Amino acid sequence: MAQVKVTRWDAAKDGPVDEEKMKKKLAALGFEVKRYEFPAGKTFDEHSHGEYKVDAITSGQFECTHGGTSVVLKPGDYLEMPPNVAHSAKIVGSETVVLFDGTKK
Template identity: 40%
Template sequence: MKLTLERWDTAKKGKFESSKLLQQLRDEGYSCSTYTFPAGCSFGDHSHAQDKKDAILAGEFLFRMDGEEVILKAGDTLEVPKGHTHYAEVVGGQPCVFVDASR
C-alpha cells in the first residue's frame, strides 16, 4: 500500500497553525488526541484496529510502512489504515508534538 501523505499547502491554507490543522482533522470527522514525545522515542512495529491519521504539530517523526519511509514535519498528515503494520520514531533531536486522529 502506498503511503498517503499530505503536506501543509501554504498557498491554499495560509501559514501553518496548529489550530488550523486540528480543525481540518475535526472537519474530516476525526477525534483528536495530542501527545508530546521526546527526541529518540520510538514505536516498534505495530498496527491499529481502526483507520487513523497521524499529524505533526511540531518536530519531526519518521514513519515506515510497507517498505516506504517518510519524515513528517509540522503540518504533515499521513493516513494509517487499520491492520497495517508500521514503525514510527521521533527524529531530529527535538520533541515531537503528535496528533493521533481516529474515527
C-alpha cells in the same frame, strides 16, 4: 494492500502551521484527535491498529515506516493509516514532536 496517504501542509492556502488550524482540518475530515508530545529519539516498535487512523505533526519531525517505505512528516503534514497496516515510527532530529493522533468519528 490498503494505501497509506501522506498530505503535506500547503502554506500558500492554509497559512502558517498551528495547532488550532490542524485540529480544524482533521475535524473537517471526520477525525477525533488527541494531542501528544514525544521527545527526540523516541521510537515506536512495529504495530498496527484495528481502525483507520491519522497522525498529524505541528512541530518536529516524525518518521513512519510501513511495507519497507519510510516517510518523514514535518510540521503541518499528516499521514492516514488504514486498519491493520504494520508500521513503526521514530522521532527524528532534536526537536520535540507535537502529534495529533486521530480516529474516524
